[in-house]
Amino acid sequence: MNKNSLFKQGLSDGVPIGLGYLSVSIGIGIAAVGGGLNIITAVLMSMTNLTSAGQAAGISLIAAGGAFLEMALVQLVINLRYALMGISLTQRLDPSFTTGKRLFLGAFITDEIFAVASSRESVNVHYMYGLAIVPYIGWAAGTLIGASAGTVLPASVTAALGMAIYGMFVAIFIPAMKKSREVTLAVILAALLSTLFRVVPFFSFISYGFSVIISSIIAAALTAWLTVRRKAA
Amino acid sequence: MKTAMYILIMAVVTYLIRALPFTLCRNKVKSPFLQYFFAYIPYAVLAAMTLPHMLFEGKNPLCAAFALVAAILLALCKRSLITVASGACVAAFVAGLFL
Structure with missing residues (x-):
């Protein structure tokens, strides 16, 4: 062409x-x-x-x-x-x-x-x-x-x-969750952790931005570690 | 002025993340752990942003809950990004009329 x-x-x-x-x-x-x-x-x-x-x-x-x-x-x-x-x-x-x-x-x-x-x-x-x-x-x-x-x-x-953008996020991770159990685990972990950071008063010193960073890194790293271990076994 | 500085930082960091690996890297990531980590991180980030924002940021968490459920149901039915996004808006608006 x-x-x-x-x-x-x-x-x-x-x-x-x-x-x-x-x-x-x-x-x-x-x-x-x-x-x-x-x-x-x-x-x-x-x-x-x-x-x-x-x-x-x-x-x-x-x-x-x-x-x-x-x-x-x-x-x-x-x-x-x-x-x-x-x-x-x-x-x-x-x-x-x-x-x-x-x-x-x-x-x-x-x-x-x-x-x-x-x-x-x-x-x-x-x-x-x-x-x-x-x-x-x-x-x-x-x-x-x-x-x-x-x-x-x-x-x-x-x-x-204002819900549109979050609706789009849902439309991105739901199909990926249907395809992969690991993605499902990472998504649920990240959502729970970041919600935990917002709800539990002990974590109130963690700002919005860092709560997103910390929860997504923990969720993705933990899931990646589990995947590597499972594939090795 | 402070807002302009925020936007400049966002733009520079985002540009460098996109353009530098695209320009420099010619090899694939070898470590399996990093491969999986990179594969999961986008979804983890989106999830970490979505749930707390929908439940705690808005004036009416119930409307957001309706929007979230509508979005999940539409996404499970394999609807397009636009349909899921609009569905969430409509659900939140309609719920707002009654709650």
Whole structure:
């Protein structure tokens, strides 16, 4: 395929992702305004971050007045999966991916873009350009709509729309739990631990960001250790 | 100003996590423990964020509980991300009308 048709193929593959992002980022925009950001900073955050879980945690942390180091660590842990996706995707890149293009297109690795790109035998830069455009625009536009609407819509509506992003998280981990008992264990452990940190007064010194980090690392490490032991046995 | 600093930190950290391994690494992770750890961590993070947030952050935890149950049921029926996300919103809104 020439670069034009590769680009068009990517563009059309990106449309469903972009539509999904548009609806989810409306929730992010609403959450951002609810967390004290204005419309400009909310959209700026989406245009420079392009990550639902990272931004949702970032907004909570900004609202809570967390430390800068805490913010950096939260983003590091929550977005660690992108490092693995990036490594995995390098196995499929064709020679059109020069170092400069990797540095640029690496910024657009999201769960969905990774999933669609990985389903191809080999990935060309022009395909990747096309694939990234619609989701990127959808993410920024949805944030703009949500942040604007968040200031005029009644609280009952914005509260309900704020559930969108968490609904999407559920839609990501439930199918994975159906496929793997280990993922099920990791999910249940992480959910219980982070809830425990919020409920038990003894743990009240642990902030929101660190409770997410600590519970997910314990849950994933413990499950990984059990898996290694079970496969070895 | 402080908000801009937060956003800058988020953007730089997130960019480096994405772009550096994508640009530099050409080999696969060898350690089985790390392979599993990396495979589980995304789901663990999402779960750690979802349950406490839904139950304790909102004004009405019951609405959030309805949203959570609706999302889980729709996800179990293999609905798309958009359907599950909208289903959670609708459930929370409808529950809010009655509770």
